[in-house]
Amino acid sequence: MKVKDIGEIALVERLARRIRLDPSVLLGIGDDAAVIQWTKEAHMLFACDMLLEGVHFTLAHATPFQIGWKALAVNISDIAAMGGVPKYAVVSIGIDPGRQVSFVDGIYRGLRSLARKFSVSIVGGDTNRSRKLVIDVALIGTVEKERLTRRSGARAGDVILVTGALGGSIKGRHLTFLPRLREARALVQDFRVSSMIDVSDGLVLDLWRILRASSCGGRIYETCVPVSRDADSFGAAITDGEDFELLFTMEPREARRFFREALAGFGTDVHLIGQVLGEKEGLTLVTGDGSMKALKPEGYAHF
Amino acid sequence: MKVKDIGEIALVERLARRIRLDPSVLLGIGDDAAVIQWTKEAHMLFACDMLLEGVHFTLAHATPFQIGWKALAVNISDIAAMGGVPKYAVVSIGIDPGRQVSFVDGIYRGLRSLARKFSVSIVGGDTNRSRKLVIDVALIGTVEKERLTRRSGARAGDVILVTGALGGSIKGRHLTFLPRLREARALVQDFRVSSMIDVSDGLVLDLWRILRASSCGGRIYETCVPVSRDADSFGAAITDGEDFELLFTMEPREARRFFREALAGFGTDVHLIGQVLGEKEGLTLVTGDGSMKALKPEGYAHF
Numbered sequence: 001m002k003v004k005d006i007g008e009i010a011l012v013e014r015l016a017r018r019i020r021l022d023p024s025v026l027l028g029i030g031d032d033a034a035v036i037q038w039t040k041e042a043h044m045l046f047a048c049d050m051l052l053e054g055v056h057f058t059l060a061h062a063t064p065f066q067i068g069w070k071a072l073a074v075n076i077s078d079i080a081a082m083g084g085v086p087k088y089a090v091v092s093i094g095i096d097p098g099r100q101v102s103f104v105d106g107i108y109r110g111l112r113s114l115a116r117k118f119s120v121s122i123v124g125g126d127t128n129r130s131r132k133l134v135i136d137v138a139l140i141g142t143v144e145k146e147r148l149t150r151r152s153g154a155r156a157g158d159v160i161l162v163t164g165a166l167g168g169s170i171k172g173r174h175l176t177f178l179p180r181l182r183e184a185r186a187l188v189q190d191f192r193v194s195s196m197i198d199v200s201d202g203l204v205l206d207l208w209r210i211l212r213a214s215s216c217g218g219r220i221y222e223t224c225v226p227v228s229r230d231a232d233s234f235g236a237a238i239t240d241g242e243d244f245e246l247l248f249t250m251e252p253r254e255a256r257r258f259f260r261e262a263l264a265g266f267g268t269d270v271h272l273i274g275q276v277l278g279e280k281e282g283l284t285l286v287t288g289d290g291s292m293k294a295l296k297p298e299g300y301a302h303f
Numbered sequence: 304m305k306v307k308d309i310g311e312i313a314l315v316e317r318l319a320r321r322i323r324l325d326p327s328v329l330l331g332i333g334d335d336a337a338v339i340q341w342t343k344e345a346h347m348l349f350a351c352d353m354l355l356e357g358v359h360f361t362l363a364h365a366t367p368f369q370i371g372w373k374a375l376a377v378n379i380s381d382i383a384a385m386g387g388v389p390k391y392a393v394v395s396i397g398i399d400p401g402r403q404v405s406f407v408d409g410i411y412r413g414l415r416s417l418a419r420k421f422s423v424s425i426v427g428g429d430t431n432r433s434r435k436l437v438i439d440v441a442l443i444g445t446v447e448k449e450r451l452t453r454r455s456g457a458r459a460g461d462v463i464l465v466t467g468a469l470g471g472s473i474k475g476r477h478l479t480f481l482p483r484l485r486e487a488r489a490l491v492q493d494f495r496v497s498s499m500i501d502v503s504d505g506l507v508l509d510l511w512r513i514l515r516a517s518s519c520g521g522r523i524y525e526t527c528v529p530v531s532r533d534a535d536s537f538g539a540a541i542t543d544g545e546d547f548e549l550l551f552t553m554e555p556r557e558a559r560r561f562f563r564e565a566l567a568g569f570g571t572d573v574h575l576i577g578q579v580l581g582e583k584e585g586l587t588l589v590t591g592d593g594s595m596k597a598l599k600p601e602g603y604a605h606f
Binding site (some may be wrong): 001002003004005006011012014015016018019020021022024025027028029033034036039046047048049050052055056087090091092093094095096097098099100101102103104105108111112114115116119121122123124125126128129130131132134136138140268284 | 304305306307308309311314315318319321322323324325327328330336337339342349350351352353355358359390391393394395396397398399400401402403404405406407408411414415417418422424425427428429430431432433434437439441443489512530590603
């Protein structure tokens, strides 16, 4: 059996299998970031994300600045999705020795620029030669214990919400997006968010991850899902990868309070797109004409 | 100007330039690991190291198990060189989708096997498609404040010591080595070690890094340097990369105490190979016939 036959989810699960974890590890592989005991008040978060030339960007369509920016942005997005604050990053780069130094400087400027914006300290690095450009960032964050937001906290009856608009990120947004850190922090500081994830592999797949981790089913409404002007179709909008929007769940009362009290000052659109149901309900789409369509966990597949 | 023209040292320094660090960062880019404020008693360490197919290993000469093992081992070696204990790792892998799943499982077994040996928890991972195999591990460790050992603590008058024997690691040892964690901990727990580094890019280059960070010069003796049976020559032994031995300095009195009290139970050879001198002395080799030869900072170059 080949890697492409089992897919990314099963592949990561194979790594997680039979791994021995220290008791201080509260959450290992399987969420946007690992959660580790730290102080009395706060946990430590730990995540990594690798970008590869030809997969996550091409040199024809991305500037070095954008590549550096994106390499850190995807990681900050992971920490944000746990309700946390990013703190310390290390950066490993593989690069063609024949590249101009100005090219590398551009990548570094992109990294530094976003790091400054969100007060992230880049504390370490490793450089190697590689024909194809590859950048891997590992990021440590922190989160107050009561604000930690996992994928697994959704409950039947909760409503499903999403920031921004979905789809077509590949047309450029995926290289320039600002991670929803401010929004995530505003949410977890002032509201009870039952579960959260960042939409990296498409709405359907990432919603499926929340529902599976929470042992729930769910329903989304075609008329409620915010579709980006860049999206080619509704179907593309809910399966395109790299939106990096926040997908989260709340009790309906809490969501009403959010729309009443906070949305005006929030600065980013938030849409209520569906409901969490019992596990047996599976995941369904209510189309514009009211018919029901079962959704499979499909989205951006790395293999 | 191209990346290959400026070399790895200058490249990493370009990343470090103009980086804004949080006051909690006690040591950023420029040692084996970053040092971050953590608790009253201990600091946090943070390091990363990327392995690339065709650079750090070839599929013709390394088993998947060995590749996974080495990916974690080089990082544990970095934490050991700071006097610390490794704790939590995240692993990013880029792999050809056409590879057998058993190949990936082999890599994971190598990672897990070493992780268990040193009680490291693998808490996160990212998988991507890539024609050439690439693995990047980021590792968090801890070190008691008084046991933190930096590159910069060497003082004129100290003696220079090294574990094991040097050179020819490429013939196989670089894929199977056990990081010198037990040895490093025994050293920092029971003795005053003024500076330490792991020999990853060859004795001459890594000793030069210690001396430069410490604003010192130094001298090593050809007759004292332990040469591995795998080394092709003395010149190779002192410049070959990937020994992953510990190179450290101590006051002469402390070194005498170490040889008298501890070496017997240490389990690994330790050799006194030279002396730290004033900065103006540069770095010299005293050859077998007593003549002096200036050493340039040359060793394994990534570019």
